Amino acid sequence: MSMRVVRVRAGDDGVAAHRLREGIAAIRAEMELTADFPPEVDTAAERAAAEPRLPDLDRTDLPFVTLDPAGAQDLDQALHLERRGEGYLVHYAIADVAAFVTPGDPVDAEANRRGETLYGADSKIPLHPRAISEDAGSLLPDQVRPALLWTMELDATGEGTSVHVERALVRSRAQLTYDQVQAALDDGTADEVFTLLGEVGRLRLAREAARGGISLPLPEQEIDVRGVRWHLEFRSLHPVEEWNAQISLLTGMAAASLMVDAKVGLLRTLPPADPRDVRRLRRTARSLGIDWPRDQDYPAFIRGLDPVRPRHAAMVVACTRLLRGSGYAGFEGELPEQTEHSAIAAEYAHVTAPLRRLVDRYAGEVCVALCAGTEVPSWVTERLPDLPGLMQSSRQRANRYENAIVNLVEAATLEPHLGESFPGVVVEVDPEDQTRGEVSLAEPAVEARVSGSTPLPLGEEVIVRLVTADPATRAVGFELA
Incomplete structure (x- = not known):
C-alpha cells in the first residue's frame, strides 16, 4: 500500500x-x-x-x-x-x-x-x-x-x-x-x-x-x-x-x-472515489472488526476512526486506496x-x-x-x-x-512466522482467476496475496496460512488453510 x-x-x-x-x-x-x-x-x-x-x-x-x-x-x-x-x-x-x-x-x-x-x-x-x-x-x-x-x-x-x-x-x-x-x-x-x-x-x-x-x-x-x-x-x-x-x-x-x-x-x-474501492473498504472494515453502518458515508466513517487503536490504524492505511487517481x-x-x-x-x-x-x-x-x-x-x-x-x-x-x-x-x-495460521477476510478476488486475491489480517495488520484450491469467498472470514515471507524478494503470500 x-x-x-x-x-x-x-x-x-x-x-x-x-x-x-x-x-x-x-x-x-x-x-x-x-x-x-x-x-x-x-x-x-x-x-x-x-x-x-x-x-x-x-x-x-x-x-x-x-x-x-x-x-x-x-x-x-x-x-x-x-x-x-x-x-x-x-x-x-x-x-x-x-x-x-x-x-x-x-x-x-x-x-x-x-x-x-x-x-x-x-x-x-x-x-x-x-x-x-x-x-x-x-x-x-x-x-x-x-x-x-x-x-x-x-x-x-x-x-x-x-x-x-x-x-x-x-x-x-x-x-x-x-x-x-x-x-x-x-x-x-x-x-x-x-x-x-x-x-x-x-x-x-x-x-x-x-x-x-x-x-x-x-x-x-x-x-x-x-x-x-x-x-x-x-x-x-x-x-x-x-x-x-x-x-x-x-x-x-x-x-x-x-x-x-x-x-x-x-x-x-x-x-470522486470509485464505488468499487468503497465496497472493498467495507470488506476490510469487516476483516478488522470495525463497525461501518450501511447508511454512513465513507468521510463520516473515516472521521470516526481512532488511529491510537491498532485495528483502526490499519483501516486508515487501507483507506489510502481512495486517493488513487x-x-x-x-x-x-x-x-x-x-x-x-x-x-x-x-x-x-x-x-x-x-x-x-x-x-x-x-x-x-x-x-x-x-x-x-x-x-x-x-x-x-x-x-x-x-x-x-x-x-x-x-x-x-x-x-x-x-x-x-x-x-x-x-x-x-513475518519471516519467523512461516507456516503459522491467521484469521482474516478476503477483500479482493482476481476476476480472471477467482482462486487468487488479497486477504486482510487484523494481527499483524497487513494485506497480502492469498490463493486457494477453490474460488475465494469474497468478503468472508477465512483462516489463512503464511507460505511466503521472503525479505530478499520482498514477497508475502498466504494460502487458505
Whole structure:
C-alpha cells in the first residue's frame, strides 16, 4: 500500500539493522536510484547557496517557528499565528527555492528529472542537493532566509477572508518537534502560538467535515530493528500534527483560489472515489472488526476512526486506496475539466513543500506574480503543460520505492512466522482467476496475496496460512488453510 511512512526506532547496529540497510540498498540498485548528485549539480548548488537572490522586504520581526519530525533538516515551512479581532492572522513562510535555482541551470534540470524527494525507513533521496535543501534554502533556526510569505486572515469560524503572498526575508526562532510541542500542550506550558494553532486547527477540521472533506490521520509504521528480529507497529499522529497539516491545507486552498480566479496555474486534483474501492473498504472494515453502518458515508466513517487503536490504524492505511487517481492539472486561459480534489472537497494546490516537491516551486511562483499584479514568468507558463505528466511519473516512482520498503519490512517481520495460521477476510478476488486475491489480517495488520484450491469467498472470514515471507524478494503470500 502506498502513502505509508515507515520510520526506524533507534536501536543497535545488530543483524536486523544491517539487513534493513542491505535491503534498502538492493531496492535502490534495482530501481537505479541514488541519493548522490552529478558533480556539476553539486557545484552549481554550492555556488547558488553562496549567492542567493534576496528580496528587499524584511520580516525577520515575525517570531516564526518550525514544526517537523525529529531530525528533519529540509525545513520548508515556518509559522506564526496571532489573534486579529474575533478571528486570526496566519503568517506562513515557505522556503523560496527560486532564490537559489535558475531556470535551465544544472540544479533545475536535475530537479525536473527527479520530481520529488523519495522517503523510506529514515533514508531519503533528495530532490535538491543538500547545500540548498538542508542548508541555505532550509528555514533553519536563527538563520535569515528568503521565503514566500503567505499572510492569511481568518474569521471567527476559521474561514479564510483574505490572502496575500510575497517574497520576504524571515528568521525562525526555534526548530521544534511534534513530540515536544504536544507534550507542552498537554502539560499547559506551550507557547501561545500553539494554543492558537489548536484553535485554528479544530476550526479548520470542523469546516472540512461540513463540506464533506476528509483528512486521513495516516499513522506511521515504526520498525524496531534492535537485535535479530524485526518488530513492526503503528504510531498514531499527535493532534498537533493534524492541526499543523490544516495550515498547509489552508494555504493550498488559498493558492488554488488565486489561480482559478486568474485562470492560470497548477492544481492538485482527485476524482470522486470509485464505488468499487468503497465496497472493498467495507470488506476490510469487516476483516478488522470495525463497525461501518450501511447508511454512513465513507468521510463520516473515516472521521470516526481512532488511529491510537491498532485495528483502526490499519483501516486508515487501507483507506489510502481512495486517493488513487490523484493528479495535477496545468492550465492557462481555460480551466481544466477537473478542478476539485474530492478528498478535500475543494480546489487545492501544492505550494508548501518546494524543497521536497518540484511542482510547488512553479505554483508558488504563479501566486507571487498574481498577488503582485505582474505577469507570470514565461519559464513557469512554458512548463505548465508538461508538469502534470512529469509529477505523475515521479509519484509513481516514489510509490514503487515506498511500497518496496514497506514490503521489505513486512516480509522480514513475518519471516519467523512461516507456516503459522491467521484469521482474516478476503477483500479482493482476481476476476480472471477467482482462486487468487488479497486477504486482510487484523494481527499483524497487513494485506497480502492469498490463493486457494477453490474460488475465494469474497468478503468472508477465512483462516489463512503464511507460505511466503521472503525479505530478499520482498514477497508475502498466504494460502487458505
